[in-house]
Amino acid sequence: MxxxxxxxxxxxxxxxxxxxxxxxxxxxxxxxxxxxxxxxxxxxxxxxxxxxxxxxxxxxxxxxxxxxxxxxxxxxxxxxxxxxxxxxxxxxxxxxxxxxxxxxxxxxxxPIQLHAGPGSFGQNELRLGQGKALLESLLEPGEVEPLQLSLVGGGATGVQVLFELHEQLRRNRLPLKLRLIDQNHRLVPNLPEGAHKYITKKLRRAGIDYLPGTNYLGQTEAQIQLAELATGHEFSLPSQLTLQFPGVxxxxxxxxxxxxxxxxxxxxxxxxxxxxxxxxxxxxxxxxxxxxxxxxxxxxxxxxxxxxxxxxxxxxxxxxxEKGYLVSLGAVDAIGWIGLRCNLAKGFLASVIKDGMETQYDLFLDGVDTYLDFP
Ligand SMILES: Cc1cc2nc3c(=O)[nH]c(=O)nc-3n(C[C@H](O)[C@H](O)[C@H](O)COP(=O)(O)OP(=O)(O)OC[C@H]3O[C@@H](n4cnc5c(N)ncnc54)[C@H](O)[C@@H]3O)c2cc1C
CATH class of the missing domain: 3.50.50.60 (FAD/NAD(P)-binding domain)
Incomplete structure (x- = not known):
């Protein structure tokens, strides 16, 4: 055999x-x-x-x-x-x-490893099931208020993590300042330009600071060290935690x-x-x-x-x-394209289709194959 x-x-x-x-x-x-x-x-x-x-x-x-x-x-x-x-x-x-x-x-x-250190968290920690514990620790009353939290990486994974976390924190009415740091000037670069605009608008509405063209240098206990890519100018901002999602x-x-x-x-x-x-x-x-x-x-x-x-x-x-690609922006919003790259899908409908893609994989693991497009 x-x-x-x-x-x-x-x-x-x-x-x-x-x-x-x-x-x-x-x-x-x-x-x-x-x-x-x-x-x-x-x-x-x-x-x-x-x-x-x-x-x-x-x-x-x-x-x-x-x-x-x-x-x-x-x-x-x-x-x-x-x-x-x-x-x-x-x-x-x-x-x-x-x-x-x-x-x-x-x-x-x-996952690509950046400078680790106290107050950094990334995909490996999520894979170990530490996401819930992190959220609970953020919900505990602390000495510093509002807490400041930075996420490094404006690709699909970073953006999905950021909006999911924002939604959970908002649900718990936690006074917390979120910030997104990215080397690129365009978020989720593999999506059409319209997706970048949609996400930046959503960041503004959510009160999340967005620092494009910015390099992450490191994190100490209460500060994040950054540098402007164009000028090399280095600076620090208050940040108790850095979530690292710079890609794989x-x-x-x-x-x-x-x-x-x-x-x-x-x-x-x-x-x-x-x-x-x-x-x-x-x-x-x-x-x-x-x-x-x-x-x-x-x-x-x-x-x-x-x-x-x-x-x-x-x-x-x-x-x-590829027949389409969608990135979730919280439980009821998503952005991406379906069919043709110029066909931008967004909002609740996109989020339902994205959930459908996950269901398709669940079915596959149950032995029901609906991935018909082959090879
Ligand atoms: C948070 C997140 C969200 C994502 N969202 C999407 C999405 O919406 N849509 C999408 O299309 N993609 C998405 N991706 C990307 C997608 O998950 C990957 O492209 C996909 O998992 C790749 O599958 P794979 O089988 O190549 O690798 P993996 O799924 O990573 O599997 C690799 C396996 O190999 C094992 N392994 C590794 N090295 C060894 C070794 N030396 N010996 C034995 N075993 C080993 C690992 O334990 C693991 O089980 C996302 C990724 C992340 C992290």
Missing amino acids: PRVVVLGGGYAGLASLIELSKKDKNLELHLLDGDADHCKITNLHKTFQHPLEKFTVSYAELAEKFHFTFHQHRLDFSEQDLARWQQQQKLPLPQAELPFDWLVVATGAS SAAPSKLKTNAHGQVMSNGKTLENILSAGDCSTYDSSGLNSLTAQAAVRKGKLVARNIVRLSGGEKPQTYRYQ
């Missing part, structure tokens, strides 16, 4: 496993992940209000549902290791080596693949090692962005290509094009 091992059980890794479990019952499937649970990280910003467990599913449960063997193990590697694994066709696990016929590398991306980078590094998802290393194709999700860049016209949408499509593609290659068929080329 041919054996497929998937390294990394995020959106891409699970999409591969689910697709493989449906397409070929004669495969032996294995998953390796450092965590015990799959996290739907597109919901992490909601964990100020909800417990993290609302957005996690145990791999043990998924393994039973989709017939794979789960190994909780973090396997660190370099590109050289991949070339060696291709030759040996086995992975070094602590107990025993795990031979494979096909390997899917889907290790995602890690592929982990452990960006893997280049051919148009079918097979990893390329030093100009050679690693025939039996494929990659999907945030850690991969495909040499094709398909969507290569670091998004859950691209991760699911790539994950499904590599699964189909493993089945095709095993059966001696030609693999398919990755051609998935």
Whole structure:
């Protein structure tokens, strides 16, 4: 029985496993992940209000549902290791080596680390379920009033976190000053210009200070250190906490693949090692962005290509094009585009569609696949 091992059980890794479990019952499937649970990280910003467990599913449960063997193990590697694994066709696990016929590398991306220090908080802390505790600590009466809080990063994740937190604080009537710091002059640059205008207007209305073209230098207990990018002028502002969301980078590094998802290393194709999700860049016209949408499509593609290659068929080329992208701005507002980039969607309707996208993924994990647009 041919054996497929998937390294990394995020959106891409699970999409591969689910697709493989449906397409070929004669495969032996294995998953390796450092965590015990799959996290739907597109919901992490909601964990100020909800417990993290609302957005996690145990791999043990998924393994039973989709017939794979789960190994909780973090396997660190370099590109050289991949070339060696291709030759040996086995992975070094602590107990025993795990031979494979096909390997899917889907290790995602890690948050970019800025200067940490007292009073800093970011995606890793949210992933550890510390969002609710942070909110509760902010709600406790303190010595300094109003509290000042800064968020670094005007990309999709930073903006989603900022408005979610603002909503929770406003609901609790906490006198608190929020500020958004970003190196760029345009918020969520992968969205059309109209989205930037919509978000800046919403920031003004919410009383959130917005400092574009500004570099974050560090945070001490009560101050944030900043610099104007244009002039280099350094300055400090009162801030008790800095939320750091400056983006992510592929982990452990960006893997280049051919148009079918097979990893390329030093100009050679690693025939039996494929990659999907945030850690991969495909040499094709398909969507290569670091998004859950691209991760699911790539994950499904590599699964189909493993089945095709095993059966001696030609693999398919990755051609998935984005059908829309939405960023939530609190519980009842969102901004983005649908269908065509010029088709700006905003407000309550956009927020309902965004929730629909999350539901689509929940259904996928329940075994109901509504991602019809393939490859
Ligand atoms: C707060 C937030 C909101 C977002 N919102 C959206 C959104 O609205 N829409 C959208 O399309 N995208 C969104 N994204 C981006 C989206 O979540 C990612 O693009 C997606 O998770 C990528 O999937 P992946 O499978 O490549 O990686 P991940 O989902 O990150 O999964 C990687 C997995 O690999 C495991 N792993 C990593 N290294 C190893 C190792 N060495 N050994 C074993 N296991 C390992 C990890 O534990 C993890 O389970 C958001 C991201 C964040 C953080």
